[in-house]
Amino acid sequence: MAQDLRGALVGFCNPLLDISAVVGDDLLAEYKLKANDAILASPEHAPLFQTLIDKYDAKLLPGGSAQNTLRGAQLLLPAGTAVFFGAVGDDDNAQRLRKAAEEAGLRTKYMVNPNVPTGTCALLITGHDRSMVADLKAAETYRHAHTIEPENWKDIEAARFYYISGFFTTVAPETIQAVAKHAAAEGKTFTMNLSAPFVPEFFTDKVLDAMPYINVLFGNEAEAAALARALKLETDDIQQIAKHVAALPTHADRPRMVVFTQGAECTVVASSDWDAVREFGVTPVPKDEIGDTNGAGDAFVAGFLSEHILGRPVETCVEAGHWLAGLVVREIGPNYPDRELEFVPAAST
Template sequence: MTVPMPKKIIGFGNPLLDISANVDQAFLEKYDLEADNAILADEKHVPMYEELAKNYKAAFIPGGATQNTMRVLQWLLQKTPGLTTMVGCVGTDEYAKIMSDQAEADGVHTAYLRDADTPTGTCAVCITGQHRSMVANLAAANNYKESHLDSEGIWDLVKSADIGYISSFFLTVSPPTIQRVAKHFAESNKLFCMNLSAPFLPQFFKEPMAAALPYCDIVFGNESEAAAYSEANGLGLTDVGKIALAIAALPKEGDTGVSRMVVFTQGPDCTVIAKDGNVTKYDVNRLDESEIVDTNAAGDAFVAGFLSQVAKGNSVEESVRCGHWAAQLIIKYSGCTFPPTCEFK
């Protein structure tokens, strides 16, 4: 019996080169950072990237939320390279080459817009024990333009993809791109997915998020992002399951034949899924704390695990199981890195 090829997935987001290093509490205080938080860099954060690269044993890893998910997805699928495609904007510098070479080596097709006038975006991943604080300096990633869709065969890649995915970080960059791509997926009855990504996004980018949500078949997030969405939209809800139900019930465009699903993770606590007016909870097998190296990219890996099984046509239960497995594997490594061979069964 021939096993069918998994569906193709295209991701739009902010390609960033992660500069990942173990730091101390004094470093966090110096740059006014909080553990387990993700923010955009402002002027006071600019010196930290050079400081990490020069004074700490920093690792350079292809990053950015969407790119993390595409890399882990390709690794999980372990099939022909190019089942996953990453679209975003980078510079033409050495950082862009490092990132592109590593992502392509992982089997991800990188369809970057290249900006010769702006350096490649970076993300400082400041690790303290089992916690991380991420500070993204978007740089070139902030310069993605919708016009890129009509060049370099990008729209052909969109049309050939079966699943579309964005992180909400991309809402800060190019809402017109999101709208155009999302509408294509809705009109073509294909699956479109979005991740809430960070609490500040539903708080401060409420309008572009509201514009994108009607096109979303699957919405991912975690408990803090759910709470931020509830507060920003005046839902008056604190229960994660009820917030998930409220998002699932929002108006929906397109006719993929499925109702919207909302998937909220809660770290070591149960994953909550809302669909068709019902909430289902999936327990997480807790890791021993001694196994946890770095929680960076755990959420991105969960999405990759989940979508890898969706791409194979497997059940929601199997999708959650793979999501939990991928997240737990990633946090055993520093940064968004993984062993050569995927052993998920």
Template sequence: MPPTTDRKSLQGALVGFCNPLLDISATGTEALLEKYGLDADSQILAEEKHKGIYDDLINSYNPDFLVGGAGQNTLRGAQRLLPSNSTIFFGAVGKDENAQRLKDAATRDGLRVQYMETPDVKTGVCAVCVTGHKRSLCTDLLAANTYDVSHVKQAENWKIIEDAKFYYVTGYFFTVSPETIETVAKHSLEAKKTFIINLSAPFVPEFYTENVRKTIPYVDILFGNESEAKAFSKSFGFETDNIEKIAHLIAHMPKHDTSRPRVVIITQGADSTIVATQNSDDIQTFPTNPIPSEEIADTNGAGDAFSAGFLSQFVLGRSFVDSIEAGNWLAGKVIREVGPTYPEQDLVFEPTGKLTPSVKSISA
């Protein structure tokens, strides 16, 4: 399917909501993880016992300071593959140097940011401890946690919502402003636009189950990985760890707009991507192109990049198959970089037309 050539129609087409963060990223040690009770491959919100890790990384591990926040990184990547001014991001920051760093980086990638500024709270940070090919993320939301639905309801911002065609919300935002999610989801439903969520981390369906449950009927497309899918299954009583069955069950949860079947996309790292569609018992399995171990610099941001690649082509009007190929392609670029970083050179994706999923019935 050829992409749309009407660039004007794509201005502000994709709007995202998440928590803008400054990543403090460094190669860590098992001792550092043990000191703060962190797993080598996990994502958590910081408790009081974790607060010292940020200074530890800065003082002892020579970290890189990178633009963070899953949703912001996804929209940055999508914008790299879309016409100018196609993407707009909402979230809350402090009024400080780190907020300006985030804004400058977003601007370099062509992403427009509509930050809510909270002057008396610092911009959020995320400790990224890399050990081998694994990374442990420990987030202190700070100002990001202050986002309020009143911001999106301001006339200038609501006009952005009305003009958009696609809405992308990460699971992390469920911890901050479920009211905003509900407000935007209802508008998307009423205006027959496309509402998309990413589960983002296992703790989201595990600890914010009711917020997720309340939102699912509005969801047209859902992203997740295998760990998040299993956490979803446990929290929603599916009683299975089979990824195909979980994807099928999520796809078939109640939906307000039954005229557009929900699509569930579950990534599994280097393994195949699973796709389930509402009103169908067929499960599609898409192969990936594994990256040689010696070429992998950092897996942090690979999932965000997959979503970015997919969304960029889906917004352009390409098929699901082409969009999934773009997701895998862009994720492959990002894991060769340190942190959730996109290559500096121009990014141009062209579908090969060769990606073909295997299909089987979930009842088989």
């Protein structure tokens, strides 16, 4: 008999409308941006968003890291599995986000702030790289009071898996702690993503506050290096970083798994109950098939979580992550293919 997964996965992040455009290196230089990075907008970035719309062939796409991940996971899981929390404004951009979520079957529990616009994220694409500049606006007004409203907390209690982006540490650390402690007390699975190098670099204390409750931690090679610097580790070896982080103290009555992706290079996985770190090769996407890499990391987590929730072994979870990320990098922006998706493990073919 198939397991009932209704409401099994709850996620939190900053829902943003992406403003995506192919640009030149000159625009990156003008705003002092790196080709493959993610930052929060500062006042000097204010003109950038309208510049992309006025002077470039910008596309408006539904975004927000964990919302992207939950949309992807929901496409692979039974109807009604995933629920997403975040804050939006009362405007057209919020409606665009709702529509995209509904099309994927993702249920949203937005906190609506009528006084602040929905957040946006500038995505500057240069070749296969993308630089992200997030202007959180309404997203950063999310309040823990919304989480603990009885109708909303019922979703937290009903879930068995939780996914929170590192970006959310800048907005609602109290919510992260409440959900993490609930998960630990009930023996549920709490997962997080480092999300961007600035998160472990500038919000180290918030990451470390959550770490004891994290059952699965995701990140990429740049985020792993930033975490290593924050922890003052005397190594830049990604396997050693993963092994160290997996072994950090935990409140959970189970091992911690750490999953670090490296783009087209192998994915590194460590667990506190393994003697050795494992590596999983990636089947490269031909360069002429790549749209851009935006959303690839979110898609990897979506594929991984969809199989993890179904109780599949780690090698199958990683394979699903690589497969879905490979589909997304063939698209422009954080888009999933406009067709029914079904993951079939290689061992089944």
